[in-house]
Amino acid sequence: QQQVKQSPQSLIVQKGGISIINCAYENTAFDYFPWYQQFPGKGPALLIAIRPDVSEKKEGRFTISFNKSAKQFSLHIMDSQPGDSATYFCAASLQTGANNLFFGTGTRLTVIP
Amino acid sequence: SQTIHQWPATLVQPVGSPLSLECTVEGTSNPNLYWYRQAAGRGLQLLFYSVGIGQISSEVPQNLSASRPQDRQFILSSKKLLLSDSGFYLCAWSPIVQDEQYFGPGTRLTVT
Numbered sequence: 495q496q497q498v499k500q501s502p503q504s505l506i507v508q509k510g511g512i513s514i515i516n517c518a519y520e521n522t523a524f525d526y527f528p529w530y531q532q533f534p535g536k537g538p539a540l541l542i543a544i545r546p547d548v549s550e551k552k553e554g555r556f557t558i559s560f561n562k563s564a565k566q567f568s569l570h571i572m573d574s575q576p577g578d579s580a581t582y583f584c585a586a587s588l589q590t591g592a593n594n595l596f597f598g599t600g601t602r603l604t605v606i607p
Numbered sequence: 608s609q610t611i612h613q614w615p616a617t618l619v620q621p622v623g624s625p626l627s628l629e630c631t632v633e634g635t636s637n638p639n640l641y642w643y644r645q646a647a648g649r650g651l652q653l654l655f656y657s658v659g660i661g662q663i664s665s666e667v668p669q670n671l672s673a674s675r676p677q678d679r680q681f682i683l684s685s686k687k688l689l690l691s692d693s694g695f696y697l698c699a700w701s702p703i704v705q706d707e708q709y710f711g712p713g714t715r716l717t718v719t
Contacts (some may be wrong), residue, residue, distance in 0.1 A: 537710035
């Protein structure tokens with residue numbers, strides 16, 4: 495059972511456009527929601543993260559929007575650049591236990607010039 | 608600062624051969640350690656995690672095994688590789704009480 499559902503599977507955006515990736519979860523015990531960025535042949539890198547006590551977090555061109563009642567969160571990439579082309583994974587974390595981070599299935603973003 | 612190393616970076620092995628992948632973490636003590644596998648174009652599959660030396664939890668039954676002989680060393684092994692073992696193997700660590708996991712550079716394994 496997929497704990498975190500991510501969509502779309504792939505996304506093509508024009509340079510300068512907004513990229514939006516969505517994730518949804520069911521377990522209300524999740525209390526931390528990170529996003530990872532993975533370039534081909536590299537390990538995923540932590541990009542930005544949010545806790546459910548805020549509805550939005552912005553770091554540069556990257557923004558997480560969080561809707562606690564809908565159990566959904568999304569990543570917005572403003573002014574998308576070709577260098578943003580990568581696979582993005584959302585995740586949700588439980589506060590307890592070592593096996594506590596559950597990943598979405600990933601979105602392959604391609605930003606075309 | 609903390610760093611995580613994996614080696615080798617790439618590996619080509621014949622079916623039936625043994626496997627040993629190594630992961631080490633520097634700059635932290637008593638981390639939680641994780642092994643993931645990523646098939647081409649796919650998501651992350653958690654294989655094993657460890658909360659301490661000699662403590663291994665398996666998430667997926669398979670012909671792979673893991674060991675943690677030292678606090679900051681995590682090893683993934685197999686006695687006989689299968690074609691289906693091909694993939695990108697990622698090691699990750701997290702502080703003992705923390706939400707994030709930090710990934711290593713990965714090992715690309717091709718079983719021929």
